[in-house]
Every structure is written in C-alpha cells, then in structure tokens.
Amino acid sequence: MQRAYSFKALLILGVIVLAALLVAASADRALAATASDTAEVGISIGILEVLISHGDINFGTATGTGYTSVQSGDATVKRNTNWKVTIQADSAAWTGSNGGRADKPCSHLEYNRSWSPGWIQLSTSPTELASGTPGEYTGTMSYRVLIVWADTPGDYQIDVTSTLTGN
Amino acid sequence: MRTRNRQPASSLKRRLGAPESVRLRLRLTYILSVSIGIATLSLAFPHHALAAVQIIAHSDILLTATVADFDTGYKLSLGNSVLYQCDQDSTWQIGIRSLDANLGPSDDATYTKPLSDLYWKGGSQGSWIPMTTSYVTVLSGSSSPGWWTVDIDYGFLLSWFNDKPGTYQATIQYTITSY
Numbered sequence: 001m002q003r004a005y006s007f008k009a010l011l012i013l014g015v016i017v018l019a020a021l022l023v024a025a026s027a028d029r030a031l032a033a034t035a036s037d038t039a040e041v042g043i044s045i046g047i048l049e050v051l052i053s054h055g056d057i058n059f060g061t062a063t064g065t066g067y068t069s070v071q072s073g074d075a076t077v078k079r080n081t082n083w084k085v086t087i088q089a090d091s092a093a094w095t096g097s098n099g100g101r102a103d104k105p106c107s108h109l110e111y112n113r114s115w116s117p118g119w120i121q122l123s124t125s126p127t128e129l130a131s132g133t134p135g136e137y138t139g140t141m142s143y144r145v146l147i148v149w150a151d152t153p154g155d156y157q158i159d160v161t162s163t164l165t166g167n
Numbered sequence: 168m169r170t171r172n173r174q175p176a177s178s179l180k181r182r183l184g185a186p187e188s189v190r191l192r193l194r195l196t197y198i199l200s201v202s203i204g205i206a207t208l209s210l211a212f213p214h215h216a217l218a219a220v221q222i223i224a225h226s227d228i229l230l231t232a233t234v235a236d237f238d239t240g241y242k243l244s245l246g247n248s249v250l251y252q253c254d255q256d257s258t259w260q261i262g263i264r265s266l267d268a269n270l271g272p273s274d275d276a277t278y279t280k281p282l283s284d285l286y287w288k289g290g291s292q293g294s295w296i297p298m299t300t301s302y303v304t305v306l307s308g309s310s311s312p313g314w315w316t317v318d319i320d321y322g323f324l325l326s327w328f329n330d331k332p333g334t335y336q337a338t339i340q341y342t343i344t345s346y
Binding site: 010 | 222285342
C-alpha cells in the first residue's frame with residue numbers, strides 16, 4: 001500500500017509539474033500570437049496668420065477740388081486665433097514731389113470698408129479696421145483723396161500700414 | 168485518515184533507494200506523465216497559437232503645421248514604417264486604432280480637435296480612412312520567418328476656422344495577430 005501510494009503521489013506530482021510548464025509555455029505563446037504596440041501621432045500648431053493687403057493704389061491725375069475717383073483693393077486675413085487689423089498712416093503728411101506741397105495732411109486720404117459703411121479719415125494712430133474670430137476672411141477696401149486749393153500741382157504719395165494682431 | 172496522506176519528504180529519497188523493479192516503475196510513471204503532458208499541450212494549443220509575431224519598431228510622429236499647410240487644408244506624414252517580425256511561417260493580420268477618443272484640446276482649452284481629423288492609409292488600404300477607436304485591418308497575409316514592414320501614411324485635416332494653437336495628438340495602437 002505504501003509503495004502504491006508513492007507511485008500515485010509521483011504521478012500526481014509529475015502531472016502538476018507538467019501542467020505548470022504547460023501554463024507557462026502557453027502563456028508565452030499566447031502573447032506572441034497577438035502583439036500590440038503604440039505610437040504617438042500628433043501635430044503642433046502655433047499661432048498662424050496671413051494678411052494679404054492690396055498693392056499700391058494710384059488715383060491718377062486729379063482734375064479739380066473735392067474727392068478723387070474711388071480706388072479699391074481686396075485684403076485677406078487668415079488667423080487661427082481671434083484677431084484684429086489696424087490701419088495707420090506712416091507719416092502725418094503726404095510726401096510732395098515735382099512741386100507738390102510737403103504738408104498735405106494724411107487725413108485727406110479716406111477709406112471705406114465693404115463690411116462697414118462710411119468714410120474714415122486716415123491718421124497716424126492705429127485704427128481698427130476689422131476684428132474677428134479664427135478663420136479666413138476677405139474684404140474690399142476703398143480709398144479716395146480730398147483735393148483742396150492748397151494742394152499745389154505736383155505728385156503726392158503716402159505710405160499706409162495695416163497690421164494684423166491677436167485680439 | 169489524513170495521516171495516511173502525509174509523508175515526509177525523506178520518503179521519496181527512500182524510494183530512490185528502492186529495488187530495481189520499483190525504480191523501473193518510477194521511470195515508467197515519469198514517462199507516462201510526460202506523454203500525458205505533451206498530448207495535453209498539443210490538444211490545448213493547436214498550431215495557430217504557436218505562430219510567434221510581434222511589432223518590432225515604429226516611430227512617434229509629431230508634425231508642425233505651417234501657413235501653407237493651413238492653406239492646403241492638411242498636413243501629411245508619409246511612409247511611416249511599422250516593422251514586424253514573424254518567427255515562423257504564419258498567417259497574420261495587422262490592425263490599427265486610436266486609444267484616444269479625440270486629438271486633445273487647444274492650448275486655451277476652448278476647442279477639442281476631433282479624432283476624425285486624423286486620416287491614415289497604407290497596407291491594403293489605398294484610400295484615406297479617418298482614424299477611429301475601433302480596429303481596422305491595415306494588412307493581412309502570410310509570411311515566412313523574418314522581419315517585414317508596412318508603410319502607413321498619416322494626414323491631419325487643418326482649418327483656419329477650427330484649429331487654434333495647440334498640440335494635438337493621439338496614441339495609435341498597432342496590433343498584429345497570427346493565425
């Protein structure tokens with residue numbers, strides 16, 4: 001009886017050991033049959049903006065006092081944050097040449113926005129032209145020049161700056 | 168009754184010193200146990216589970232968007248290789264999914280970029296497919312043992328109206344399953 005029992009004990013022990021080995025081996029194989037891994041896929045977006053202003057505006061030759069003909073040009077704003085655009089004259093007076101006076105005020109240049117009625121005199125202080133939420137926008141700017149008797153014959157030119165910033 | 172089952176460990180040693188006939192029976196018992204174990208192993212784990220496959224290498228991807236990308240409407244990252252290994256002849260399938268439900272918030276936390284703004288294509292998928300959290304098969308087939316690659320392209324949709332500054336990303340999971 002003692003001997004028979006020992007054989008059974010050894011048999012059971014052997015099966016247990018084999019079962020343990022079986023579980024260990026199968027665990028490795030099962031993991032290998034389906035394997036996963038991960039990767040980060042991303043994109044970094046900073047503050048992006050574009051201001052496309054119209055080019056130079058030429059009013060031609062004025063033929064009398066009062067306002068010149070209206071000249072227009074498109075401007076485009078793209079920005080991925082809230083934004084605003086300001087406009088200002090770079091100098092208080094026009095630059096006169098070929099006889100043109102040197103003190104024609106910048107306010108003689110007036111602008112009009114397609115998205116907001118009314119004519120506004122230009123100044124050297126930044127004035128808000130437009131503002132908005134993130135996006136892409138295009139509008140038309142129109143200009144005219146006030147001609148007065150004080151404007152001596154000649155050529156007149158003034159630089160205007162538009163600035164796009166966050167708002 | 169239970170005392171009959173309790174035997175000191177030294178009893179085994181005594182068995183080793185048993186007569187030749189007993190040792191022979193011990194060996195036979197051992198052989199029988201091994202045979203049973205091997206048979207059980209074969210039955211419990213058929214051939215398909217023995218095919219060993221794994222993802223070996225791939226790269227994280229972090230793109231930087233530009234004005235030109237916004238004007239185009241998307242940013243691409245092409246030919247991202249995923250290297251995988253087959254230890255033996257096997258039939259397998261590679262899947263892809265996102266572990267994240269979206270691409271995360273903007274820096275000011277006022278906008279969350281949707282996961283569907285991330286597209287991918289590659290393997291047997293020739294068209295751009297919006298990323299989801301569900302597995303989609305990239306490629307399936309059979310390979311001999313060795314290392315293999317599958318190239319995956321990624322594309323982010325971009326919009327001037329939506330995409331505020333921020334870093335948008337998702338954790339992408341590649342899974343290879345052998346059959």
